[in-house]
Amino acid sequence: MLRVVTRLTADSREISNTKFKNEITAALQEIYPVDKCGIFTQSLMELGAVVCMPNGTPRCTECPLQSLCSACAAGTQPAYPVKKKKAQRRIEEKTVLLMIHAGRLALQKRAGSGLLGGMWELPNLSGKADTAQIQKWLEKCGITDCRIQKGSPVCHIFTHIEWHMDSYLIECGKAAPDSDFTWITEQALEKEYALPTAFKKVYTQNRPL
Ligand code: SF4
Structure with missing residues (x-):
């Protein structure tokens, strides 16, 4: 879910950062449809699994959120989510x-x-x-x-x-x-x-x- 949100909002904060995670969770809670939290969560998860995929190019043309997506508009989808660089040995x-x-x-x-x-x-x-x-x-x-x-x-x-x-x-x-x-x-x-x-x-x- 976080991956989808970072692309939707073109948020370049580092994805494993706890403060960032808490803020996204709080923001999502505000827009969860009353009585349909489960379906909403499941939809986002499914979107992340089959459309806005972790590896490879996201399938933006098939994405129901394409018109809202900042990363897609800017053509910067592969830049998100931003991950912590592994320390070199x-x-x-x-x-x-x-x-x-x-x-x-x-x-x-x-x-x-x-x-x-x-x-x-x-x-x-x-x-x-x-x-x-x-x-x-x-x-x-x-x-x-x-x-x-x-x-x-x-x-x-x-x-x-x-x-x-x-x-x-x-x-x-x-x-x-x-x-x-x-x-x-x-x-x-x-x-x-x-x-x-x-x-x-x-x-x-x-x-x-
Ligand atoms: S438009 Fe593309 S990058 Fe944006 S949420 Fe959909 S699949 Fe992900």
């Missing part, structure tokens, strides 16, 4: 590392708050890191004698964010025993650790173990 680039040492995969815990807060993750760097940057980062973490190989890129979409992830498979020759990583077997990954889907995708696409 933010894109975050990451470099995700599948680090293997002695047949085990490195996991770490995410920070307690924010997206996937407190969950397990594959170690990762912000942005697209190259091999030299990864090497430097590994050394800072106490991981040396590494063989680094590029893996498949993976994209994961959250409601408001897209992660565009490069991945690298890293055979870690030496790992300092006091490193911040938790080294787990493939069986443990399947049974004991709930890895978020974004990281699971990276793991599955590259299968390092």
